[in-house]
Amino acid sequence: MIKFVIIFIGLLLFSINGFGSVNNCMSCHLDLEDEGGSASKFAKDIHSQKGLGCADCHGGDPTLDDMDDVRDSRGFRGVPNHLEVPDFCARCHSDATYMHNHNPSLPVDQLAKYKTSIHGQLLFSAKDKKVANCVSCHSVHEIGNGQMPYSSTHPSNLPATCAKCHSDKDYMAEYKIPTDQFEKYSSSVHGQALLERGDLGAPACNDCHGNHGAAPPGVSSLAAVCGVCHALEAELFEKSPHADAFLENDFPMCETCHSNHDIVKPSDKMIGTAESSLCTECHAADDGTIGLPTADSILTSLNNLVLAHLNAKQSLDEAILKGMMTTNEEFLLKEVDQSLIQARTLIHSFDMDSVAPKAMEGIAKADTIIVNSAGLIDEYYFRRKGLAVATLIITFLAFMLYRKIRKIEQK
Ligand code: HEC
Ligand code: HEC
Ligand code: HEC
Ligand code: HEC
Ligand code: HEC
Ligand code: HEC
Ligand code: HEC
Ligand code: HEC
Ligand code: HEC
Structure with missing residues (x-):
């Protein structure tokens, strides 16, 4: 049954x-x-x-x-074996009609782009079985897209996906390229923002290398790569005296000063005429350019602004401590912060005439804060004196009142 x-x-x-x-x-x-x-x-x-x-x-x-x-x-x-996978996937993904029926917004150029990458070139021309094919990056049978948190191509997982091969010294031994990209990237401003703080605005490997054209961006395309996110710096650089000079010398535009994988948080030490400055790596006092004088005057005006900011903050803090009404001054200090950030961005013009006005603007606002705060502190002491006099008078009156009451009581 x-x-x-x-x-x-x-x-x-x-x-x-x-x-x-x-x-x-x-x-x-x-x-x-x-x-x-x-x-x-x-x-x-x-x-x-x-x-x-x-x-x-x-x-x-x-x-x-x-x-x-x-x-x-x-x-x-x-x-499919390793070499056959790209065509296996591209049977659908490069078929415009097929893909259009499923999802018209999905590009159909993955194989074409892949073929331009070092991965694709080595796979097709040298039958290299160690370079990445589609499933090395996308996984197999659990393929996700860039929005699915568990996907191997989600921004927070992607660096590890590339590092599987690129950080494996033994695996990469026969290729003459470094294996430190992931390590450096992880400690860079970008890696920390993405991997530690989950800031999806910071680039993962593919944002610089492209999803499928994973080649090192050439000298000319580098501008576009960093400039996609850092548009202001790129725009300033393009108009600067370095634009032509770097092109002629084959210096990549941002990487020359900031590196590619281990970009650190920039500081004022990077500019000026001291040994720690980047400028002295290429410029000398007698090179016949205004490079170092410019570096020196930019640093001086940044330093002045930093000092003015510090003084303004100290005076403001004192006024706050004394309980004075400082809303306007606090707002103004935020504007000085802003001027400092903008002045540091403006150094990419490598031109004193564009940094100086911004620095002066910030310094003028800082001076206003200092003057206003001093006024508020004076007011505080004036009020305190007033309070002391008032207290004295009140005490005197209270004493007189007390005596009067005593007298009435005695009567
Ligand atoms: C009745 C059970 C059964 C059915 C139905 C079945 N498979 Fe399999 N499949 C197997 C077994 C058993 C193997 C061999 C596994 C092994 O060798 O370890 C296998 C192997 C495979 C392999 C590995 C390649 C190979 O040729 O060995 C693929 C790919 C595969 N199956 C796909 C499919 C697809 C696609 C279908 C449906 C169209 C399907 N299978 C239907 C049992 C089945
Ligand atoms: C998007 C295309 C795709 C789909 C859908 C797919 N496979 Fe596969 N499968 C592949 C590729 C590509 C490989 C080769 C992977 C590699 O090279 O590592 C593979 C490999 C395999 C293998 C060999 C062993 C392994 O795991 O690598 C088996 C068995 C298999 N698939 C079974 C299946 C079964 C069963 C299904 C449905 C549940 C399925 N596949 C769905 C693309 C696909
Ligand atoms: C039978 C046709 C077919 C094959 C073969 C195929 N795919 Fe797909 N793939 C699709 C379809 C259809 C979608 C879903 C499109 C949609 O509706 O968004 C898709 C979606 C994807 C997506 C997600 C795209 C996105 O951003 O949403 C990825 C990644 C992907 N496929 C990778 C692969 C890889 C890697 C292979 C080879 C292992 C492969 N596909 C093989 C048809 C196929
Ligand atoms: C070096 C790693 C890598 C290789 C190799 C690779 N992809 Fe991708 N692919 C990515 C990344 C990263 C994305 C962006 C995140 C996402 O959408 O999944 C992506 C996106 C996609 C998408 C979504 C649409 C798009 O173009 O952005 C499809 C479909 C796709 N890949 C298919 C393929 C196919 C087919 C192959 C093989 C010809 C392949 N990929 C090879 C890393 C790779
Ligand atoms: C399956 C292993 C594997 C994976 C996964 C992989 N790669 Fe590669 N990649 C290689 C190999 C092998 C080479 C060839 C080295 C050479 O250039 O000679 C290579 C070459 C490169 C190159 C060219 C290096 C040069 O200057 O010659 C770049 C750039 C690159 N990969 C970036 C990436 C990125 C970005 C990812 C992740 C999205 C990735 N790779 C994922 C194995 C892999
Ligand atoms: C901020 C942009 C950026 C990010 C993020 C980035 N790269 Fe690169 N990468 C570059 C540039 C630019 C080069 C070109 C170096 C050159 O030509 O001197 C490069 C070069 C490479 C090379 C060639 C060998 C070498 O070290 O010079 C490999 C391989 C590589 N990157 C892999 C990766 C991997 C893997 C990741 C993620 C862990 C990654 N990159 C993240 C910009 C980036
Ligand atoms: C996908 C967008 C994106 C790309 C591409 C990109 N960056 Fe960034 N970058 C960011 C974000 C977001 C931050 C802020 C990270 C943080 O919160 O600290 C950042 C931070 C920085 C900083 C530190 C700024 C500071 O004030 O701390 C420098 C320097 C920098 N990037 C240089 C570069 C260079 C050089 C390149 C090209 C090789 C590049 N970036 C490519 C998004 C990007
Ligand atoms: C990688 C090398 C390199 C670095 C680093 C560098 N420069 Fe330059 N700079 C050049 C070259 C090359 C020229 C063109 C020189 C010429 O015209 O003969 C130039 C030109 C200039 C000029 C125009 C000079 C003139 O006389 O018209 C200024 C200003 C300048 N640089 C400022 C700076 C400052 C400030 C720094 C540091 C933040 C700096 N540079 C860092 C290579 C560099
Ligand atoms: C000649 C060297 C040089 C070049 C080339 C250069 N930078 Fe900078 N960059 C600096 C210096 C010096 C600072 C530090 C400013 C400070 O903190 O005083 C800096 C600071 C930064 C900052 C943080 C300050 C800000 O602007 O928010 C970012 C982001 C940045 N650079 C991006 C880029 C990008 C993108 C490129 C390419 C378009 C680039 N840099 C090219 C020297 C350079």
Whole structure:
């Protein structure tokens, strides 16, 4: 009886399944695999979520219930090897009509771009099996997109995805490139912002290298790379005397001063004529340019602004401590902060005439704060004196009143 019920339920399930799309691939593979196999991972895969099944990629007839029959059935493609994967994926992803029917906004240029990358070039021309192919970056059977937190290409996971190979010294031994990109990146301003503070505005590897053209950006394209996010600095640089000079000398525009992977938080030490300054790496006092004099006067005006800011803050703090009403001055101090930030950005003009006015503006505001705060502090002491006199008078009156009351009582 129990056997009969089980068979009946089995048949029922089969027929329900039969009315929909029969997918023996999924059910049989789920049965044979333990956790972590292709079929059990597949629910997380974007292809599964968009309604695609095993047979869409691997081919074969999903209504068959024997793997040998599946292998012999129409269109079975089996498992692509490392070199075959790009074409395996591109069968759909480079097919504009097919992709348009699914998602018109998805680009269809991944294979074309991949072919321009060092990865693609080595894979296709040198049959190199160690370079990244589509699944090295996207994983397989649990492919996500850049918005899914668990995806290997989500910004916070991507650096580790690249580092799997690029930080593996043994794996990369035969290639003559460094293996420190991830390490340096992780401690850079960008890596810390993205990996430690979860700031998705900071670049992961692919924001600089491109998703599929993972080549080092050339000298000319570097401007565009940093400038995508740091537009002001790039714009100033383009108009500066360095624009042509760097191009002629093949100096990459931002990387020359800031590096690429281990970008640190900039400071005023990087400018000026001291040894710690970047300017002295290329400029000398007798090089016939106004490089160092400019560096010197920019640093002087930054220093003046920093000092003015400090003095303003101290006077303001004193006024605040004395409980004075300082809303306007606090607002003004924020504007001085702003001037300092802008002046430091303006150094990318490498021109005193554009830094100086901003510094003067900040210094003038700082002076106003100092004058106003001093006024408020004077007012405080004036009020305190007033309070002392008032207290004296009140005490005197109270004493007189007391005497008067005593007199009345004695009477
Ligand atoms: C009745 C169970 C069953 C069904 C149905 C089934 N498979 Fe398999 N599949 C297997 C077994 C067993 C293997 C061999 C696993 C091994 O060798 O470890 C296999 C292997 C594979 C492989 C590895 C390559 C190869 O040729 O060995 C792929 C890819 C695959 N199946 C895809 C599919 C697809 C796609 C479908 C549906 C069209 C499907 N399978 C249907 C049981 C099944
Ligand atoms: C988006 C396309 C795609 C889909 C959908 C897909 N596969 Fe695969 N599968 C691949 C690729 C590519 C490989 C080769 C991976 C590699 O090179 O590491 C592969 C490899 C395999 C292998 C070989 C062993 C392994 O895990 O690497 C098996 C078995 C397999 N797939 C079964 C399945 C089954 C079962 C399904 C459905 C649950 C499925 N695949 C869905 C693309 C796909
Ligand atoms: C059978 C056709 C087909 C094959 C083969 C295929 N894909 Fe897809 N892929 C799709 C479809 C359809 C979507 C979903 C598009 C949508 O609706 O957003 C998709 C989505 C994706 C996405 C998410 C895109 C996004 O930003 O939303 C990635 C990444 C992806 N595929 C990578 C791969 C990789 C890697 C391979 C090879 C292992 C592969 N695909 C093979 C059809 C395919
Ligand atoms: C070096 C790593 C890497 C390789 C190799 C790679 N991708 Fe990508 N791919 C990415 C990253 C990073 C993104 C952006 C994040 C996202 O959308 O998943 C991306 C995005 C995508 C997208 C979403 C649409 C788009 O273009 O932004 C598709 C589809 C895709 N890749 C398919 C492929 C296919 C097909 C291949 C092989 C020809 C491939 N990828 C090779 C890293 C890679
Ligand atoms: C499967 C391993 C693997 C993965 C994953 C991988 N790469 Fe690569 N990559 C290589 C190999 C191998 C080379 C070839 C080294 C060479 O240039 O000779 C290479 C080359 C490069 C180059 C060119 C280096 C040069 O100047 O020659 C860049 C840039 C690069 N990869 C960036 C990336 C980025 C960014 C990612 C992640 C989105 C990534 N790679 C993921 C293995 C990998
Ligand atoms: C802020 C932009 C930026 C980010 C983020 C970035 N790179 Fe780079 N990377 C560059 C530039 C620029 C070069 C070119 C170096 C040159 O030509 O001198 C480069 C060069 C490379 C090279 C060539 C070898 C070398 O070290 O010079 C590899 C490999 C590489 N990057 C991998 C990565 C990986 C992996 C990540 C993420 C962990 C990453 N990059 C993050 C900008 C970036
Ligand atoms: C995808 C956008 C993006 C790209 C591309 C990018 N950056 Fe950044 N960068 C940021 C963000 C966001 C921060 C702020 C990080 C933080 O919160 O500390 C930052 C911070 C910096 C800082 C530190 C600023 C400070 O005041 O602390 C420098 C210097 C810098 N980037 C230089 C570069 C250079 C050079 C490149 C090109 C090689 C580059 N960036 C590419 C987004 C980007
Ligand atoms: C990587 C090398 C390099 C660095 C670092 C560098 N410069 Fe220059 N700079 C040049 C070159 C090359 C020229 C063009 C010289 C010429 O015209 O003969 C130049 C020109 C200038 C000029 C125009 C000179 C003139 O006489 O018209 C100024 C101003 C200048 N740099 C300021 C600076 C400042 C300030 C710094 C530090 C923040 C700096 N430079 C850092 C290479 C550099
Ligand atoms: C000649 C050297 C030099 C070049 C080239 C250069 N910078 Fe700077 N950069 C500096 C110096 C010096 C500072 C430090 C300013 C300070 O804090 O006093 C700085 C500061 C910064 C800051 C932090 C201050 C701010 O602007 O918010 C960012 C971001 C930055 N640079 C981005 C870039 C980008 C993007 C490029 C390429 C377009 C670039 N830099 C090119 C020397 C340079």
